[in-house]
Amino acid sequence: MLLRILLCFFCCSFGAAGTPILGGADAEHRKFNHQASLQEITTNNEHFCGGSIISSIWILTAAHCVDCERIRNDIKRIRIVVGVTHLSENGDKYLVRSSKLHEKWNKENISNDIALLKTAKNIKFSSAVQPVILATHDPPDGVITTLTGWGFTSDDEGLVSNTLQVAYFEKISLKECRKQFNDAQYPGRLVIETNICITQPVAKGQCNGDSGGPLMYNGTQIGIVSFGGQCGEGVPGVMTNIAKFLKWIKDKTNISQLKQLSKIYLRLSLNSSITLTKIPQTAI
Ligand SMILES: *[C@@H]1O[C@H](CO)[C@@H](O)[C@H](O)[C@H]1NC(C)=O
Numbered sequence: 001m002l003l004r005i006l007l008c009f010f011c012c013s014f015g016a017a018g019t020p021i022l023g024g025a026d027a028e029h030r031k032f033n034h035q036a037s038l039q040e041i042t043t044n045n046e047h048f049c050g051g052s053i054i055s056s057i058w059i060l061t062a063a064h065c066v067d068c069e070r071i072r073n074d075i076k077r078i079r080i081v082v083g084v085t086h087l088s089e090n091g092d093k094y095l096v097r098s099s100k101l102h103e104k105w106n107k108e109n110i111s112n113d114i115a116l117l118k119t120a121k122n123i124k125f126s127s128a129v130q131p132v133i134l135a136t137h138d139p140p141d142g143v144i145t146t147l148t149g150w151g152f153t154s155d156d157e158g159l160v161s162n163t164l165q166v167a168y169f170e171k172i173s174l175k176e177c178r179k180q181f182n183d184a185q186y187p188g189r190l191v192i193e194t195n196i197c198i199t200q201p202v203a204k205g206q207c208n209g210d211s212g213g214p215l216m217y218n219g220t221q222i223g224i225v226s227f228g229g230q231c232g233e234g235v236p237g238v239m240t241n242i243a244k245f246l247k248w249i250k251d252k253t254n255i256s257q258l259k260q261l262s263k264i265y266l267r268l269s270l271n272s273s274i275t276l277t278k279i280p281q282t283a284i
């Protein structure tokens with residue numbers, strides 16, 4: 001059983017394989033209400049990647065999370081669970097209608113590691129389930145960012161965490177990141193302009209199962225967990241830079257004012273479960 005789960009990780013989230021959060025802390029209950037868990041129905045609903053809710057029908061994740069033959073051939077193997085802090089809770093579950101991987105996603109050099117999953121039904125918003133606001137600009141280097149995930153909390157055990165973990169890391173420049181993350185040691189793991197890097201001290205940082213999850217700063221999602229070194233190795237964590245893919249996201253989801261729309265959902269859904277379809281056109 002364990003072997004099968006591990007194979008799944010290496011197949012569908014290899015970036016994370018080389019890359020829970022080790023050294024994180026339990027997340028406050030329902031605080032990260034935009035966080036989604038991607039689970040594979042056929043392997044005992046095993047959590048394999050993170051994601052974030054960006055609208056009432058779209059989940060944002062990493063391309064490497066959905067790019068294995070098994071899942072590409074049958075996207076209905078994935079279920080999305082939202083509204084939970086503990087994986088053992090009975091959250092809201094959605095099947096996937098379709099997926100969009102970035103057309104230029106390249107697994108050899110891990111570029112354009114971004115994908116969208118369209119849910120089969122509208123996501124019901126509540127205090128425990130909310131869309132995230134996507135960043136429109138890069139925050140400056142040196143700021144402290146927030147990473148959440150249910151990934152491995154120990155490299156040895158190979159088990160996902162039941163409780164969502166949260167940890168804080170400093171954003172560093174791409175130049176600094178490339179220096180620490182050199183090609184000789186990590187061939188094929190290119191740090192490019194469309195990435196964001198965060199420092200990760202030894203024994204702390206993203207691990208298997210955190211991939212596809214959100215990196216936050218000042219209430220907005222700035223990154224998607226893409227890759228790193230070995231878990232806890234002390235090399236930076238590398239993210240897909242949201243601001244660099246906003247146009248792609250807007251084109252694919254056909255939501256023209258994603259950020260503003262999210263704010264509208266947020267306002268309208270604080271005390272109810274109004275979904276996008278119920279918002280009058282004039283409100284948008
Ligand atoms: C990654 O590989 C693809 C295909 O070989 C290439 O087109 C692309 O330019 C490469 N990206 C980078 C950043 O090197």
Ligand SMILES: *[C@@H]1O[C@H](CO)[C@@H](O)[C@H](O)[C@H]1NC(C)=O
Pocket residue numbers: 218219
């Ligand atoms: C944080 O977000 C608020 C809006 O929510 C904005 O007014 C403020 O300038 C942002 N701060 C930084 C440091 O980005």
Ligand SMILES: *[C@@H]1O[C@H](CO)[C@@H](O)[C@H](O)[C@H]1NC(C)=O
Pocket residue numbers: 254
């Ligand atoms: C996007 O929205 C526009 C205007 O609402 C519509 O004409 C167009 O067909 C939509 N495109 C897709 C791909 O859904």
Ligand SMILES: *[C@@H]1O[C@H](CO)[C@@H](O)[C@H](O)[C@H]1NC(C)=O
Pocket residue numbers: 270271
């Ligand atoms: C939501 O409802 C609670 C209790 O009914 C109320 O105290 C609170 O002000 C409401 N919040 C908003 C944003 O309307």
